[in-house]
Amino acid sequence: WQWLLVTMLSVCVHFPGLTESVIAAACSRVGQSVLHLDRRNYYAGNWASFTFNGLLSWIEEYKQKVQITESEQVWRSLIDEGEDVVPLSSVDSSISNLEVFCYARLALILLTTNTNEEHEVSEPEEEQHTSDISEPSQSQEEKDSQPISSPADPPVEVEKKITYQKLVKEGRRFNIDLVSKLMYSRGALVDLLIKSNVSRYAEFKNIGHILTCRNGKVEQVPCSRADVFASKQLTVVEKRMLMKFLTFCLDFEQHPEEYQDYTEKPFREFLKNKKLTENLQDFVLHSIAMVTQQTLTEEGLKATQHFLRCLGRYGNTPFLFPLYGLGEIPQCFCRMCAVFGGIYCLRHSVQCLVVDKASNKVKAVIDTRGQKISCSHFVVEDSYIRDEQRQSTAYRQISRAVLITDRSVLPSESDQQISLVTIPPLESSAPAVRMVELCSSSMTCMPGTYLVHLTCSSSGTAQEDLAPVVSELFHVSTIPGEEPSEVLWVMYFNMRDTSALDSSSYSLPSNVHVCTGPDGSLGSDCSIKLAESVFHHILPDEEFCPPAPNPEDIIYDGDGPQAEGPGFDESVNTEAEEEGAAHEKNPSTEPAEMDSVADTTPSSEE
């Protein structure tokens, strides 16, 4: 830890969520020295992706919640004259109401009910695992649901099902995000990934289906021109009305006369006024604009416009999803930060901030090992802030459910599609639920399964909010002898949504920058905008994430351009030479159309 003592840090980032990672990368990119600390042993905090086994340990950790006793003495001695101390919270209370249910059969039961000898032989490993079965049984409910074992079950049916042991065994194939978001293809995040060249660190898949659930039936939302054309549910007049409305939304600012009478009224009323049928109103409100009944017209129009502008950039839907899960994104920024010299320490936390009394600015932090690290700025996630430093605690909650299922909600010709399903509220007061179903080719779940994320803003606990939707959309069998469940495993939890807070919500020194946690919306614009504003606060004169240079353009010490010339020339291979020469001779042949598609930076996979 020698370097810590000699380095004067510019920025110290604590708890790297998406916002923090972006700030760290941006600072590091323009030459600031950045230290990144996290008390956890994984990256990205609530933005993290877990393997199935990793998630089980995370659940375990949540259940235990060890209170760390603070040893004030360790840091007391490090405080000098004229310095004050702001302690940080050591307990993360952003997750609550965690419940887990397992519907996947256990191998032991399977073996006893299964008369097929061969099967027994083929999965001997599972037998050994049965001793660990008690591990995930967290709640009373789950124990109730466990005895789904029944001799009455037809063995053939049982054979096909994925067992709990199989999930654990293949657990590494899962990348389960705590946050469920998609990337708007013209959203702030995608723009930033392209601009900063960070996109080179990740791969993306586009979302194949935009679905909705009406009257218990899952159906496709016609949102692009091709969808509207192909839709079987809409009459031709509805098609025209919908297209007309969507075309208007694309540049609604140009036609204020169309909506100015409705600026103070809900978007829904405006839709009615536009003579859209009930059907179409639902589609636009819940699945395209994705706003509530109360949302005002202008906001609804903006949301619709954003959705539409994102269409067609990377396919027929407006969304991308990063392969291996959303947790990849903070990691990509961490990587860029590291490339430009940022330093990372996991399982290493800050106990308190050292504030210079005279200037009321943080001048150093003291870590859990009792080291004092100087820094000029401190970036921290909201959950580390103690209540004493808060002016307001007005935060909301997000209800989340994570399901592992064995079939898609909308079976289609291709089973490797990511689907977004918007589920309008059952009662008008309840929040709309958003569901993202990930297929195994998104590298977030094992083959033969789907990873389903449900999200809504909370009105009760996650289970209260989301269990009705789960039972409406999936077969969840609790009664022995019933048709086997589609759902293999469910987890409910609430996550704190602090996105409504801003700097006025805290009484902290001006060079402490608090980042809010993930918000409940589908995109990540909120986090990216926050990162940009914090960055400009720290470094008002610097560019935010300029494109990273290509490796060949970087000049290393003593490697002047003159010295480089001759050596480079000799090493060029002849075939590559000719290729380029021909391009020069025939400029018309150069922009091949096949390539121009791949030109747009984030590579989207079909």
Added chain:
Amino acid sequence: MHGRVKVKSTAQQEEEKRKEREKKLKAFVSARDAVLRKRSAGEHDEEALQLTQQLLSSNPDFATLWNYRREVLLQLETSREKDEVQKLYESELHFIEACLKVNPKSYGCWHHRSWVNTRLPQPDWTRELGLCDRCLSLDERNFHCWDYRRVVVKESGVSVEQELQFTDRLIGSNFSNYSSWHYRSTLLPQLHPQPAPDSASNTSPSPTASPQIHSHRVCEEQLLKEYELAHNAFFTDPNDQSAWFYYRWLLGRAEREEMISCVYVSRERERVSVAFSKPVHAQSEGLMLVLDGQPQQVEWRSTHPRLRHSPVWLCDLPPGSVSDISNEHNLTVHWTEKYTHRDCALYTGCAESWCRDSATDQELFRSELSVEKSSVLQAELQSCNQLLELEPQNKWCLLTIILLMRALDPLGHEKETLAHFQTLKEVDPMRSSYYSDLCSKFLIENTILKMEYAEVRVFSLSNKNLTTLCHLDQLLLVTHINLSSNQLLRLPPQFAMLQCLEVLEADDNAIESLEGLYHLPKLEEVSLRNNQICKLSDLESLASCTKLTRLDLRGNPVHKTANIDSELSQLLPLVTALSL
């Protein structure tokens, strides 16, 4: 600043790139020269393949190199076993694929690929179809690929059903793709042909039947499905023309039957005029004139020297053959190539006679759209009207409605049609002249219909904003024509088809050219007040109208010409009543 990554400046990068470019150019030029030397030395070896491959992979549009490559391959082929030939050409296909990635629209590449497939002992058509699919998914309008795909489909015998599904898929992903719609229009008549009208029983649809033999029509049941598909497209995006064009094709009807529509004989002129259903070149069509059972040696000429193909042809009968008014004569014109003929009897005491099909009988002017089932058309008109309510400014919809109305009842819908034309000109001013011409055409058609219902030979169409004249072959028998107060610029050569015309009124137009007033044997009176006739030479054609005695040229710039009176009397000595 400290700790910052140093990056090469743009000037440094530029300089590096420039040097690189120079080197590459040098290498390319030397390789090219080497290849061309080898070719002129007649060397056909592996090295030639390698060299051309290097050059073509960076510049696939170098046609000479492809030619050389084919020469080399043909040479190598002779000295190899069948297996090796297969391998040779397969690697060639692989190479072409790489070239297509450099330029997917290279003529040379696609042509060479077709050629390689003809040389390949065992061509793999499935792979070729896959290649086309990939290319079309990147650029659905790459016509090189469409062309190549047609070859592949033909060679590999992909069924028409599969191809129709292929168009379903392409149209589904983007219906603004006329290539797919058009392809569909070639497939449907093969898969769902219209039952032949005579023997409806034995024409079960045979998907593999050659399209050339059958008509280009589609059976009613399938048509209804296609109408629906087109509706979905133009209700979704009424400004996209692909679907509208396809829709027009669906509504369209086969071409008119080729026939002789009228034979006219004048006793005084000893002349026969024959009108055909379409412009023909009479000298090469095998026409034969039989007068009272005797084949006649006659010389056919068109009504105007500028019309090489014309719907109206004339011939003079031998002198004296019909001049005696007390004789009855029977004429037959045979069109031997089309196995058709028309008779005409010239009765005693008649100065002229004709035999014709009336335009009303033939429903001549509905030929733009089908009249097979007016109920279907009526339903289509309703759909379009529904769309027009939502999109009152949509030109495609307006135009289609006009066409449907004309197919259903041209006279009954005349008023609405004119109103729609007015809207069209307003919403699409760029094409207002086109709409004016089209409107003129429809007005002329309507006037012809009215004239025929009234059974008169007077054609009056004044003050209707006519901008052009058409269907003049239908006016062969007209004696009086009034075209005053329109916007006509000329009397075109086709005007000479009005062989019976006696009186022409065309006041208050903007006529500059009188080309069509040419050898009109009965024309006596011409009124061209307030037009744009400027030069004396514009009036020269009038000299060929030997019966012209009255000419009104008031209000034309030509009167400013020096010595106009004397010049005119010299040019037109027969004109007795001249107004200037």
